[in-house]
Amino acid sequence: MSTVFIALQANEETRPIIEAIELDNPEAVVNREPAMVKINAEGRLVIRRETIEEQMGRDFDMQELNVNLITLSGNVDEDEDALTLSWQN
Amino acid sequence: MQLDLRTVSIEPLRNGYDHLIRRFGDKPASRYQEGSYDIQATENLHYRPTWDPDQELYDTSITKIVMADWYELKDPRQFYYSPYTLSRARQQENIEANFKFVDSRGLMDMVPDALREQAIRLLVPLRHAAWGANLNNTLICSYGYGVVFTQPCIYHAMDNLGVAQYLSRLGLELGDTRALEQGKALWQNDKAWQGLRRFTEDTLVIRDPFEVFVAQNVALDGLLYPLIYERIVDDKFAAEGGSAITMLCQFQRDWFDETRKWVDAVMKRAAAESEHNREQLIAWTRQWRDRATAALLPVIEQVFADQADAVMEEQLAAFKVRLDKIGVEA
Numbered sequence: 001m002s003t004v005f006i007a008l009q010a011n012e013e014t015r016p017i018i019e020a021i022e023l024d025n026p027e028a029v030v031n032r033e034p035a036m037v038k039i040n041a042e043g044r045l046v047i048r049r050e051t052i053e054e055q056m057g058r059d060f061d062m063q064e065l066n067v068n069l070i071t072l073s074g075n076v077d078e079d080e081d082a083l084t085l086s087w088q089n
Numbered sequence: 090m091q092l093d094l095r096t097v098s099i100e101p102l103r104n105g106y107d108h109l110i111r112r113f114g115d116k117p118a119s120r121y122q123e124g125s126y127d128i129q130a131t132e133n134l135h136y137r138p139t140w141d142p143d144q145e146l147y148d149t150s151i152t153k154i155v156m157a158d159w160y161e162l163k164d165p166r167q168f169y170y171s172p173y174t175l176s177r178a179r180q181q182e183n184i185e186a187n188f189k190f191v192d193s194r195g196l197m198d199m200v201p202d203a204l205r206e207q208a209i210r211l212l213v214p215l216r217h218a219a220w221g222a223n224l225n226n227t228l229i230c231s232y233g234y235g236v237v238f239t240q241p242c243i244y245h246a247m248d249n250l251g252v253a254q255y256l257s258r259l260g261l262e263l264g265d266t267r268a269l270e271q272g273k274a275l276w277q278n279d280k281a282w283q284g285l286r287r288f289t290e291d292t293l294v295i296r297d298p299f300e301v302f303v304a305q306n307v308a309l310d311g312l313l314y315p316l317i318y319e320r321i322v323d324d325k326f327a328a329e330g331g332s333a334i335t336m337l338c339q340f341q342r343d344w345f346d347e348t349r350k351w352v353d354a355v356m357k358r359a360a361a362e363s364e365h366n367r368e369q370l371i372a373w374t375r376q377w378r379d380r381a382t383a384a385l386l387p388v389i390e391q392v393f394a395d396q397a398d399a400v401m402e403e404q405l406a407a408f409k410v411r412l413d414k415i416g417v418e419a
């Protein structure tokens with residue numbers, strides 16, 4: 001297995017997103033760098049719209065993720081409800 | 090000469106305030122958490138209020154609802170001052186644009202006279218009900234316990250003032266100051282409105298903040314907003330040539346959808362706390378739902394005439410589905 005990751009800017013907007021990722025991926029490792037949060041996971045990382053909305057308390061469009069996205073690695077499977085990173089394809 | 094740039098990561102000595110770390114673990118806290126949790130004084134409240142020496146300044150025993158931790162009643166929207174004011178400012182701009190649009194194109198003149206009269210009779214008196222809701226939510230804020238529970242109530246109270254103002258402006262558009270005078274006269278004297286007026290005045294004297302919450306925010310608003318704004322303004326008025334009125338009521342509809350999530354979250358958590366809470370909430374919900382139904386029926390009869398019962402029946406079924414979902418099987 002190899003690692004996939006996503007890196008987001010560290011600000012008030014991404015805080016609920018990061019919390020949602022932590023909830024959906026208990027095995028993921030969150031590294032808080034200066035001004036950036038990089039989340040590593042073995043093999044697979046899933047980001048769900050519903051969990052983000054629960055954390056955020058409002059409707060969320062998955063495209064909003066791109067505003068604060070720094071980089072990611074892994075094959076991307078994206079639709080309106082989730083974004084999944086993996087090396088399985 | 091060669092310059093090497095490297096990032097130096099400086100670990101902060103503390104990630105957050107101690108009381109937040111105790112609650113949420115050792116990680117950076119959000120602004121909502123910093124501005125809401127454990128700020129209210131809990132001990133060494135030296136003096137009892139002169140206006141009621143039987144209670145403490147912040148007292149959990151004013152309500153029958155018992156919570157081990159009142160900070161569990163979190164607001165899912167996570168509103169504190171800044172996001173609340175920002176989101177309302179955005180909505181205000183929106184609705185302002187709607188008023189301008191209706192004004193500049195003279196859309197109100199295109200509404201048939203009969204419908205306009207009906208809108209005055211139905212919507213303008215509601216500003217007095219919104220004012221009652223403002224007072225009630227202010228009471229919850231002042232007598233309730235725990236900032237995460239009381240903070241949204243004062244926002245809710247401000248929103249109700251906003252609703253009352255939008256209704257007043259709508260009244261001015263519909264029939265100038267005459268409409269407002271007529272609305273007040275209807276609220277005070279017309280038979281159709283006395284039930285709702287009685288309901289509002291009776292809730293004003295309840296002392297238990299959680300009972301007020303159930304009576305006002307769950308029971309009355311939970312029936313009034315969908316009935317008036319969805320069924321009448323959106324469906325009926327719009328179909329009969331009153332789209333201008335629909336545009337000017339946009340805030341009320343959006344606001345109800347948004348605040349409903351908060352009301353549901355509070356009810357759900359409080360009911361899940363204990364069987365005692367659940368039974369109390371069910372009893373209150375039943376009692377005030379029945380009163381709200383009786384109060385609103387003559388109001389919607391003005392529009393639906395003999396179909397009012399059927400419409401109310403449908404709305405009550407929807408209300409039941411909503412409450413069943415959050416564990417309050419009223």
